[in-house]
Amino acid sequence: MHTRIKEGLIFNFKYKALLLLLVSAHAMGAQPVDRGRVIFEEMDAREMGFGDFSTIQTMVLRSKSGQESRRQMENFVLEGKGEDGDKTLIVFRSPKRVRGTALLTHAHQAKDDDQWLYLPILGRVKRISGASKSGAFLGSEFSYEDLAPLEVSDFNYHFVAEENVNGIATFKVERVPRDTDSGYSRQVVWVNQEHYRFEKIEFYDRKEALLKMVTFNDYRLYLNKYWRPHKILMLNQSDGKSTDMLIESYDFQTGLKEENFTQASLRRIK
């Protein structure tokens, strides 16, 4: 069981929960599978076989008073084969001071991801901990775990209802992260019934307060199969800060190979 859900983004989730998986597999045998989980398994099945893709993304960070700051990056994603998780490479392009800085991630199924950071000024490749996930990504309202490609088995699911959101028929599902390192106690997810794609997610913090809300907009279809959002808006409910993630387009199946996701390739980034 190594299925994946892409949130159309980057980064990789980590989990230390091989034990948890085994325990829950045992528990699942005794209970009927929740309808929420079935929905996410269907989402995951629809994501298989994309091969690779790359994007150029711009994050617009906004303070409560409306002050803005931009971050731009290039992302490259290679679909995992067999037991391997996806490999992703993010190269930062702006602010210009950090351009050329790159983050390479090898995602894994049942253990922490491997991550390397490339610092171009020193020409240094630094292995970093893949265990952290509640940290803010580059000062944005996205945390590392929000940007991770997730696994169906990362959550426990509870189907809530069928609901109309802005005229779109959705499934409303509550999911609870199994990893205790997650910054969230639970998430409420609205999934598009026709295309099995995210419309909206609410994130609740460990004190059960609504922390953040993200909406997925401007979906376009690639290769007649893969729906991808081009505008992802994250709003922090507690402090009024927000981050817009803007993606111009996705280039699928550009011929990326394993050798584009190695330490040797990191050193070649300019």
Place this chain on the structure above:
Amino acid sequence: MHFSRDSCISSVLESSWLPYALRFSVRGLLTLTRKLLFLEVPLLALLYCLVLNQMLLSNNAMAASQAEGELSLQTRLFNQDPQSTLQENNAQSFAFAFNLSGALGEQLDAELDFFYRYDSADDERTKGDIRKLYLRWLNPHIEVLAGFNRVFWGVTEVNHLVDIVAQTDTVESPDGETKLGQAMIAFTVPFENGLADIYLLPYFRERTFPGENGRLRFSLPVDYDNPVYEDPDEGQHIDFAGRIAKSFENTELALSYFQGTGRDPSYLFGVNSASILPYYPQIKQLGLEAQYIWDEWLFKLEFIHRDGQPNLFFEEEEYQAVTTGFEYTYYGLAGSASDLGIIAELLYDSRGQRALSPYEEDIALGGRWVLNNLHSAELIFLWIQDLNRFARVFAFEGSIEMGESFALSFESTIISHQPQPSVLTPLQSDRLLYDLRDDDSIEFTLSYYF
């Protein structure tokens, strides 16, 4: 071939009829020319430039060429009077960095990285450097690079024991974090979760040192222009370096070897009374780098065994040195968006007081506070304490970004109140740090990136 300071340069500089602005630029230009000559391979570099230029211009199908750079203004302030009246209390400088890179074909790419700094106080800090100028042939099985490049080895943060391929540019950054471009032919062979590098290093670069007018130097200046070599081929000796690195599940390991002209000079005192001569021996060095990841903890180790390097008292001595410690990052400090990374490292050198480094048995504690705000503000703090003596160093750094293209940073080093070396209490002080006792400094840099 070594050039002594050209007296005609100073006569041009001092002539009062030249307008100030012209003098300013002539001085910079002359110093630049002199410094470039010190590459000792001006013809090779020029040839390379021409070939590269020709290729970049003639190749219209170039996949992705990019030109970028940085302009910066810097002011360095010292709050105490220097030991020598030749030294100045503050210095203004500007720096220019330019980078041009591009693909020349399916498997061929090239890069040029040029740096120049003008410093108002120190002639030795006014210099240009070709940090990168290479052609590289890429293939899934091997990568071959010919030209100038900078290479970094290592895992620890406070000092870099294993790192040896490229020479340290001390005047550019006294903490040793900046390197000079090194001429090389380099072969890289990637394999499953690892890579092997082999370097042939034909031209030696001398370490840069502050001049007699500069701060952060020994009580006598190091005579950069008159180095002494062990090998009769001097800087033309062909050095060899190799490294093999592999990633395991939670572990990174690398083993390296170097044989040739040592990048760290030993020092000849008393050959002449006005300066110290740098001495570059032939050395052999075996290096080990290891890093283990446990959750959010990184445990690090660097070890070297070096043979052939004369110690501080100019006796040849085989020695070992170790830096080991950990790094831990705390995310979301006190419920905020900011992160705090902390490091602790032990620094050890088997030569003890005979070591060429002040960190022979020291402990270093540091923190990096990343605010994760709109301006990417961050603060760094480092304290290095000698475990046997009262000697210690404090360093503070901070930076913010202003929009897409500007950044402001500061860097401060506090070295004062070093105990004085004395016959009665020989173990109280660190000789190397004592010379820097009046050189507490703070520098501010405004950078524009284009």
